[in-house]
Structure formats: structure tokens, C-alpha cells
Amino acid sequence: MARYELVKRSVALITLTNPPVNALSSPVRHAIAKSMERALSDPKVTAVVICGENGRFCGGADIREFAGPLRGPPLIPVLDAIEAGRKPVVAAIEGVALGGGFELALVCHYRIAHSKARLGLPEVTLGILPAAGGSQRLPRLIGIPAALELITTGRHISAQEALKLGIVDQVTDQNACEMAVEFALKSVGKPLSSRRVSMLTTPCPPDLDALLEAATMQVKKKARGVMAPLACIQAVRAAATMPFSKGMKRESELMTTLFNSGQAQAFQYCFFAQRTAGKWTLPSGAQWNNSKPREIRSAAVIGLGTMGRGIVVSLARVGISVIAVESEKKLLENGRQMVIGMLERDAKRRGVSASLNLLNFTLSLQDLKDVDLVIEAVFEDMALKKRVFQELSKVCRPTTLLCTNTSGLDVDALAGVTNRPHLVAGMHFFSPAHVMKLLEVVCGPRSSSETIATAMSLGKKMGKVSVAVGNCPGFVGNRMLKPYLDQATFLLEEGATPEQIDKALEDFGFAMGVFRMSDLAGLDVGWRVRKESGLTGPDVDSKNPPRRRQGHRYCPIPDMVCEQGRFGQKTGRGWYMYDKPGDTNAKPDPLIQNLLETYRSRYGIQPRNISDQEIIERCLFVLANEGFRILEDGMAARPEDIDVIYLFGYAFPRHRGGPMFYVSMVGLERVLERLEYYHQAHPDVPHLEPSALLKKLVACGSPPVQKWREYIKTMHSHL
Numbered sequence: 001m002a003r004y005e006l007v008k009r010s011v012a013l014i015t016l017t018n019p020p021v022n023a024l025s026s027p028v029r030h031a032i033a034k035s036m037e038r039a040l041s042d043p044k045v046t047a048v049v050i051c052g053e054n055g056r057f058c059g060g061a062d063i064r065e066f067a068g069p070l071r072g073p074p075l076i077p078v079l080d081a082i083e084a085g086r087k088p089v090v091a092a093i094e095g096v097a098l099g100g101g102f103e104l105a106l107v108c109h110y111r112i113a114h115s116k117a118r119l120g121l122p123e124v125t126l127g128i129l130p131a132a133g134g135s136q137r138l139p140r141l142i143g144i145p146a147a148l149e150l151i152t153t154g155r156h157i158s159a160q161e162a163l164k165l166g167i168v169d170q171v172t173d174q175n176a177c178e179m180a181v182e183f184a185l186k187s188v189g190k191p192l193s194s195r196r197v198s199m200l201t202t203p204c205p206p207d208l209d210a211l212l213e214a215a216t217m218q219v220k221k222k223a224r225g226v227m228a229p230l231a232c233i234q235a236v237r238a239a240a241t242m243p244f245s246k247g248m249k250r251e252s253e254l255m256t257t258l259f260n261s262g263q264a265q266a267f268q269y270c271f272f273a274q275r276t277a278g279k280w281t282l283p284s285g286a287q288w289n290n291s292k293p294r295e296i297r298s299a300a301v302i303g304l305g306t307m308g309r310g311i312v313v314s315l316a317r318v319g320i321s322v323i324a325v326e327s328e329k330k331l332l333e334n335g336r337q338m339v340i341g342m343l344e345r346d347a348k349r350r351g352v353s354a355s356l357n358l359l360n361f362t363l364s365l366q367d368l369k370d371v372d373l374v375i376e377a378v379f380e381d382m383a384l385k386k387r388v389f390q391e392l393s394k395v396c397r398p399t400t401l402l403c404t405n406t407s408g409l410d411v412d413a414l415a416g417v418t419n420r421p422h423l424v425a426g427m428h429f430f431s432p433a434h435v436m437k438l439l440e441v442v443c444g445p446r447s448s449s450e451t452i453a454t455a456m457s458l459g460k461k462m463g464k465v466s467v468a469v470g471n472c473p474g475f476v477g478n479r480m481l482k483p484y485l486d487q488a489t490f491l492l493e494e495g496a497t498p499e500q501i502d503k504a505l506e507d508f509g510f511a512m513g514v515f516r517m518s519d520l521a522g523l524d525v526g527w528r529v530r531k532e533s534g535l536t537g538p539d540v541d542s543k544n545p546p547r548r549r550q551g552h553r554y555c556p557i558p559d560m561v562c563e564q565g566r567f568g569q570k571t572g573r574g575w576y577m578y579d580k581p582g583d584t585n586a587k588p589d590p591l592i593q594n595l596l597e598t599y600r601s602r603y604g605i606q607p608r609n610i611s612d613q614e615i616i617e618r619c620l621f622v623l624a625n626e627g628f629r630i631l632e633d634g635m636a637a638r639p640e641d642i643d644v645i646y647l648f649g650y651a652f653p654r655h656r657g658g659p660m661f662y663v664s665m666v667g668l669e670r671v672l673e674r675l676e677y678y679h680q681a682h683p684d685v686p687h688l689e690p691s692a693l694l695k696k697l698v699a700c701g702s703p704p705v706q707k708w709r710e711y712i713k714t715m716h717s718h719l
């Protein structure tokens with residue numbers, strides 16, 4: 001777990017050896033402690049260098065250990081012994097020094113970093129704070145403002161930025177370990193007291209209170225209801241106002257509170273869920289580690305609407321040449337200008353040059369003969385998409401992969417019109433596609449493992465979190481969204497207002513409630529889908545019987561809002577009113593209030609007081625209930641995949657872990673009982689009926705979410 005060797009006759013080289021990231025697991029902590037003891041007591045040793053195997057210094061504490069009781073030596077005394085030692089210790093930082101790894105570097109007397117190394121204290125993103133002295137040492141080393149920013153955001157910084165901030169002493173393009181050994185030899189005999197960061201006095205700005213207050217306001221606004229950033233601020237305050245030993249005590253108290261809050265578990269679950277989601281499987285036995293993706297050098301995107309433009313940008317900025325296709329000259333020109341503007345702004349932000357030379361624009365599908373992969377992003381109309389796929393089938397070489405960005409149509413039906421159904425898959429991006437991290441990779445029954453491997457790997461290359469899902473209407477994300485949206489509108493019928501529902505969801509942790517979010521996305525999109533599915537429109541007899549469609553309860557209020565030309569922010573009116581079209585400041589609209597009152601009296605609905613608890617339970621339990629059905633149907637391989645989809649595609653609050661993790665924390669028994677209660681009250685809403693899987697899990701003693709997979713027996717697994 002750590003290798004000890006003597007180099008240059010007098011330098012003890014301690015190499016952490018815990019692949020893949022040299023995390024500070026119990027055996028590693030033990031090995032560091034033993035190696036340091038040996039180095040400090042060996043008279044031949046004059047200096048020590050600590051580095052990590054395989055070009056990675058250290059990825060921090062072993063996060064998996066947080067789930068159980070602490071075993072092995074605690075980290076803090078190990079670190080204190082390094083700092084207090086009488087021989088100079090140099091950290092040779094290659095790859096990453098994160099969290100506890102960064103804290104390890106901070107107790108070394110000198111830090112040498114490779115120019116490509118990245119450093120940071122990402123604990124806040126795991127719902128905790130740097131609790132091995134990081135929150136106390138970093139402010140002493142670089143001052144309060146800079147430390148506050150790094151600790152509350154968890155941002156990784158480059159070696160160059162670390163040098164500028166005074167975190168590292170030297171940056172090198174050469175072997176950091178060899179440089180550190182040379183550096184260590186030169187440090188022998190120099191006084192160490194000023195190199196012990198815990199002994200430094202924190203440079204304290206005169207406006208400390210104002211600074212901390214501003215930081216508090218900022219994190220409260222950015223991460224509603226999240227405890228960790230607030231605890232980080234309190235820890236930094238301790239670094240500014242207390243001696244080191246007292247600050248360490250405060251750091252530890254804050255850490256204990258966070259550890260027991262439940263939020264830390266949710267964040268840490270998210271960390272592993274995100275990594276688990278990349279490990280896809282297909283019923284054929286093909287999976288992430290036995291299927292080879294193809295390399296994609298060139299791609300085409302058909303349709304330059306909002307989605308198509310974002311997809312072009314996502315591809316071009318990772319060096320893939322793109323042919324963008326539109327059907328009319330004006331649309332093509334408009335699309336070209338938008339894409340170029342987006343790429344230029346993106347490049348400016350990242351400090352690189354825009355890869356405009358990778359772009360080609362055309363009106364003709366004939367130009368797609370030689371591309372490796374096509375992503376179709378035309379209007380959401382099956383007949384149109386089928387025509388495009390038939391045409392592509394004729395034009396593209398037989399090995400070209402054909403993907404669709406449909407948000408819910410049958411991918412296999414599209415595969416069926418081509419001469420290569422095995423090379424067809426869905427690549428469902430989320431809007432705006434160059435910003436949103438989620439990609440649902442839709443595996444049709446005929447998609448080959450190579451096709452799925454390629455789509456997943458292309459997603460990763462574009463910086464997306466890709467999740468493999470089965471081919472069913474709405475796939476995973478949008479399939480679950482429908483019952484959630486339905487509940488929100490049923491609650492309107494029953495007496496709630498858009499403001500009340502939004503506030504309950506925002507207090508739960510969503511950045512935006514469902515109605516505010518719908519106004520942002522545009523209400524016309526859902527209206528068009530409802531018309532196409534025969535739920536509304538001139539051909540539907542809305543009065544006979546009222547408030548029912550296709551055998552189930554239906555709320556026509558969203559249609560009535562659209563009929564008034566209220567499509568959300570873009571028209572300046574939606575569920576809320578805005579000062580002008582395009583404004584984002586949502587204000588309650590008396591006209592909506594009026595519409596709701598008129599509607600209720602027309603249908604003889606007596607409005608009732610609805611509690612926030614009912615709003616949360618009905619909206620979120622029904623969301624998870626559909627998630628259970630998706631697992632039963634084999635359309636998602638595991639609950640982690642569903643949670644990742646909701647975290648990255650629908651901004652589900654991370655400190656709640658995702659809908660499936662959330663209900664597991666509420667307690668499945670309670671969720672079942674509440675769904676039964678609501679279903680009894682609303683028997684015409686089938687989505688409220690508890691799913692068979694939920695009942696089964698409760699009957700089996702409500703196992704933790706990581707174990708649900710063992711209880712899911714799907715007859716027809718699609719993944």
C-alpha cells in the first residue's frame with residue numbers, strides 16, 4: 001500500500017500504491033505512518049519524498065470507507081507526525097492531489113507539482129468538509145478569500161494556479177518525483193518551522209465578517225438547503241479566529257454534524273452512482289468492459305434547431321469534424337451563425353481557440369456519404385424521422401452508425417426502416433445540449449454492442465454522463481416525468497397554486513419548481529405532444545366525460561393555458577407573468593388564479609388546503625413509483641442509473657441523492673403506505689398505484705438501494 005526505498009543514499013522515497021487513485025484507505029494510512037517512523041528514525045535518511053504510483057499522487061480518503069465504522073489509524077495523527085518531523089518532507093504531486101491527498105501535501109514541508117497536476121479540496125461535493133486539517137491549514141497558507149473559494153466550491157485547480165496562490169513551491173514539466181528528490185536534498189539543514197503550515201498565522205482581512213456573510217448568502221442561493229458549504233464557511237471562520245488546535249476541534253465537530261446529517265450519504269451515493277452508470281450491460285452479455293467502441297472522427301447532425309445546434313457544438317469542441325444539415329437555406333444560415341457564435345463564446349470561456357474549421361454546413365444529405373456517425377435531430381415527428389432514416393440508409397456507407405436524438409419515440413421503429421438496424425441507437429441529449437451533462441443512450445432490441453459502446457464512449461468524450469436505457473415511450477427520464485407533471489396539475493385542480501407547488505419543490509431543494517421550469521422550457525412543446533397523442537385538440541370531445549382521457553384522469557388546465565398563447569418565458573406569459581417576453585423574473589399572475597377559480601367552479605371542485613408535505617409526497621413518490629416500474633420492465637438496469645438521469649438531466653437536488661435514493665431514505669414502507677393512501681383517494685390515477693417492485697422490496701424488509709438489483713427479476717430485460 002506504500003513502497004519504501006532509499007534513493008540517492010539519503011532520501012526516503014515513500015510511494016503510495018493503492019490503484020487506481022492511491023486513496024488513503026486504512027492500509028495506506030498504516031503504511032504511511034510506518035514508513036514515516038522508519039524514515040525519521042533511520043540516521044541515514046536526511047529527507048523524505050512522498051509520491052504516488054502510476055503518476056497519481058493521491059485521490060483523497062477512500063470514500064467507500066465512509067459507509068462503515070473507522071478502521072485502522074485515523075488520518076490526522078499520521079499527518080501531524082509528518083508535519084512535526086525534524087527531516088524535510090517534500091510532496092511530489094503528479095496527476096491529482098485531492099481531498100485528503102491535498103491535505104497530505106499540505107503537511108509536507110515543500111510541494112513540487114507536475115505542470116499537468118490538479119489539486120483541490122472537493123469534500124464539499126461529497127457533502128462533507130476538509131476534515132484532516134485542510135480547512136485550517138489552507139487559509140493559513142493562502143489567506144481567507146482564496147481558501148474560502150476553493151473550499152466552498154471544491155474546484156480543482158491547475159498546478160500553475162496552485163503556484164500563483166502559493167500552494168506549491170515549484171511546478172515542473174519533468175518527472176516530479178525526481179525533481180522532488182533533488183529539492184529534498186537541497187532542503188536538508190534548512191529550518192523547518194516556517195514550513196509547518198499549522199504554525200502560520202492566518203492572514204485575516206479587516207472585513208472578515210462581511211466576507212463570510214457574502215459567501216454565506218452566495219452558497220445559500222446556489223445550493224438551497226445544502227449543509228456542507230455552510231459548514232465549510234464556519235470552519236474557515238474558525239481558521240481566521242481561533243488558534244490551530246481549537247480550529248481543528250471545530251473542524252471535527254462540523255464534520256461530525258455533516259456525517260450524521262444524511263446529506264453526506266446522498267452526495268457520496270451520487271459519486272458512486274455516476275461511476276456505476278457507465279458500466280452498461282446488454283441482455284446478450286456484452287458490456288462496458290468487453291465491447292470495443294469505434295473511433296468517431298467525423299459526424300453529421302441533421303436539423304439545426306435548439307437541440308441540433310447544441311449537439312454540433314458538443315461534437316466540434318472535442319475535435320470531431322461535423323457536417324450540419326438543414327432543409328432550407330434560411331434555416332441553414334441561421335443555424336450556422338448560431339453555432340459559430342456558441343462555439344466562439346465557449347472557446348473564449350475556456351481560453352482556447354474555436355474549432356470552426358471542423359464545421360461544414362449543407363442542405364444535402366448526399367454530403368453525408370463518408371461520415372462515421374449521424375445524429376438525427378429533426379422535429380419530433382415519427383413519419384419525418386422515418387423518411388430521414390430511409391434516406392440516410394441509402395446515402396451513408398453501410399458501416400455508418402445512425403443515431404436519433406428523439407426524446408421518446410420508438411428507436412426500433414426507426415431502425416426497422418434502415419438497412420442496418422444493428423447500427424441504430426438513440427442518443428437522447430438534454431436541452432441545451434452543449435450545456436446539459438446527461439445523455440440517455442437508447443438501446444434498441446437490435447442495437448449491436450459495438451453501437452452501444454460507441455454511443456457511450458462518444459458521450460464520455462463529449463463530457464457527458466451517459467446512461468444506457470431501454471427503448472420505451474419517453475425512455476427513462478421523460479417516462480417518469482409524465483406522472484410527476486400530472487400530479488402537479490391535479491394539485492392545481494384540487495386547490496393549490498403554481499406558486500405554492502413551486503415553493504414546496506424549491507424548499508425541497510430543486511432550483512426551480514415544476515411550473516417555473518415549464519415556463520423556462522416552453523409550454524408549447526408538451527401541448528404539441530399531447531395533441532399528437534390524442535389527449536387534446538379539436539378532435540377530442542373534452543366534455544364527455546370531462547377531465548378524463550383514454551380511460552384515466554386528465555387535467556386540461558395546461559392546454560387551456562396554451563390556448564391563450566401563454567407559452568412561458570418566451571411569450572412573457574405562462575404559468576407566471578413576466579415583464580416582457582424573454583424575461584426570467586416570474587411573478588404570480590392574477591389571470592392564472594382567475595382561470596383556476598373559474599375552472600374549479602365549472603367542474604364543482606371545492607378547493608382545499610393542500611400541505612407542502614402532500615405536494616412533495618404526491619409529486620416525488622409517484623416519480624419514484626414509475627422508476628420502480630421502469631426497473632421491473634428492465635428499461636433501466638439499476639436504481640443508480642435512474643438517479644443519475646434525474647441528477648444530471650432534471651436537476652434533482654444532489655443532497656437528496658436522486659428519486660430512488662430519496663425514497664429509500666424516507667423508508668420504502670412509508671412510501672408504500674402513502675401511495676396506497678393517495679391511490680385510494682384518486683383511484684382513476686393508475687400511476688399512484690404502488691408498483692409490484694416497491695411492494696416486493698417492502699415485503700423483503702426494505703433493503704438498501706444498492707441491493708435492489710438482487711430483487712429485480714425482469715422477464716424481458718432490455719439492458
Ligand SMILES: CCCCCCCC/C=C\C=C\CC(=O)SCCNC(=O)CCNC(=O)[C@H](O)C(C)(C)COP(=O)(O)OP(=O)(O)OC[C@H]1O[C@@H](n2cnc3c(N)ncnc32)[C@H](O)[C@@H]1OP(=O)(O)O
Nearest residue numbers: 023059060061062063075098099100122131132256259275
Ligand atoms: C464522524 C466523523 C468522521 C471524522 C473523520 C475525520 C477524518 C477525515 C479525514 C480525511 C478526510 C478526507 C476527505 C476526502 O479525502 S474525501 C475524498 C476527496 N477526493 C475526491 O473527492 C476525489 C474523488 N475522485 C475523483 O474525483 C476522480 O476519481 C479522480 C481522482 C479525479 C479520477 O478520475 P477518473 O480518472 O475519471 O477516474 P474515476 O472517477 O472513474 O475513478 C476510478 C475509480 O476510482 C474510484 N475512486 C476515485 N476516487 C476515489 C476515492 N477517493 N475513494 C474511493 N474510490 C475512489 C472510483 O469510484 C472508480 O472506481 P470504479 O472503477 O470501481 O468505478
